[in-house]
Amino acid sequence: MKTGSAGTAREYAALDDAQLAACVRNGEREAFRQITQRCNQRLFRVVRGVIRDEAEAEDVVQEAYLHAYQKIGSFRGEASLATWLTRIALNEAYGRLRQRHETLNIDDMEPVAEMDNVVAFPGAHEDPLRMAENAQLRRWLEGAIDALPEGFRLVYLLRDVEGCSVAETATTLELREETVKTRLHRARKQLRSALEDKVTAARGGVFEFMGARCARVTEAVMARIAVLP
Structure with a gap:
């Protein structure tokens, strides 16, 4: 060209x-x-x-x-x-x-628990990324995201970090939309568990x-x- x-x-x-x-x-x-x-x-x-x-x-x-x-x-x-x-x-x-x-095998994961048991993050939209007020918390959050199973991690990054729709995320990762929803719920639950003692009211992003x-x-x-x- x-x-x-x-x-x-x-x-x-x-x-x-x-x-x-x-x-x-x-x-x-x-x-x-x-x-x-x-x-x-x-x-x-x-x-x-x-x-x-x-x-x-x-x-x-x-x-x-x-x-x-x-x-x-x-x-x-x-x-x-x-x-x-x-x-x-x-x-x-x-x-x-x-x-x-x-x-790599993103489908080789433990079975997903019932979504009724998912605990929401404190703050708007259950999104901890909106709540990162300092570099230390961003590092904690990035570490927690890295620790997610890959299938959950990619769904979380596209949906909650990048703000992609369920449909776009499903297309990108070649998944069913219901699978995207399930993995996002599970990712949020695991992050909630990992960060429950560290998340405070804050703002910021990760992997900038x-x-x-x-x-x-x-x-x-x-x-x-x-x-x-």
């Missing part, structure tokens, strides 16, 4: 998924910058949820973007660009784990990937795209 000059960053920011993908297909590489800026946070969080290593997660996200750029013609808009890219990133992450000879880190990945991806034929 060639570098295009048909739009500015401001113009690209106003485009929807289909329009951005069309721009990239037409050789406007700067449109892909906008895609990375929209999706960096989600892709990093989900890949980090699989890899559990921040530096390697960044590398996996970059590789996923390169694959996506090269196969942008296969994007049909049946799901959002973020969902499409997340599937690519997950495949890349699992491939990386296979290279490490690690065994904004600012300089987001810009670094975007610039690295754009530099690698620039040398593609």
